[in-house]
Amino acid sequence: MNNLDFILVVSGSEVSANTSATLEIVGVGFIFVMVVLALLAMVTSALGAIFIRFDAKAAAKAAAAATVAAALVPTRTSDPEALDYEEDPALIAVIAAAVHTVIGDRAHRIVSIRPGGSGEAQKG
Numbered sequence: 001m002n003n004l005d006f007i008l009v010v011s012g013s014e015v016s017a018n019t020s021a022t023l024e025i026v027g028v029g030f031i032f033v034m035v036v037l038a039l040l041a042m043v044t045s046a047l048g049a050i051f052i053r054f055d056a057k058a059a060a061k062a063a064a065a066a067t068v069a070a071a072l073v074p075t076r077t078s079d080p081e082a083l084d085y086e087e088d089p090a091l092i093a094v095i096a097a098a099v100h101t102v103i104g105d106r107a108h109r110i111v112s113i114r115p116g117g118s119g120e121a122q123k124g
Helices: 003-011 013-072 089-103
Strands: none
Touching: 013 089
């Protein structure tokens, strides 16, 4: 004898009349919970797809800006203050991408990139 049969025997005949209604309520509740969970999964998947697409567009925009900036900025400078400084093209691309990220789509041009001063700021 299982637990449900034992409960029915102990409770009497009035419980057996409500057993089908109880099982129906439990079944409907279970189905409702499953439908709500499926809807939540679909909504979160849709939002994830939207954010992934947005990030891909932003990354493509930054990569295009970095490529254009690397092509426009010369690799050597004629500035007498930066005599022994060799500019790295990857560094120029990173700096140009950072400037584009901060400034956005407004027109801008990087004139020169050179190392900082004598290092007085690091001494503090």
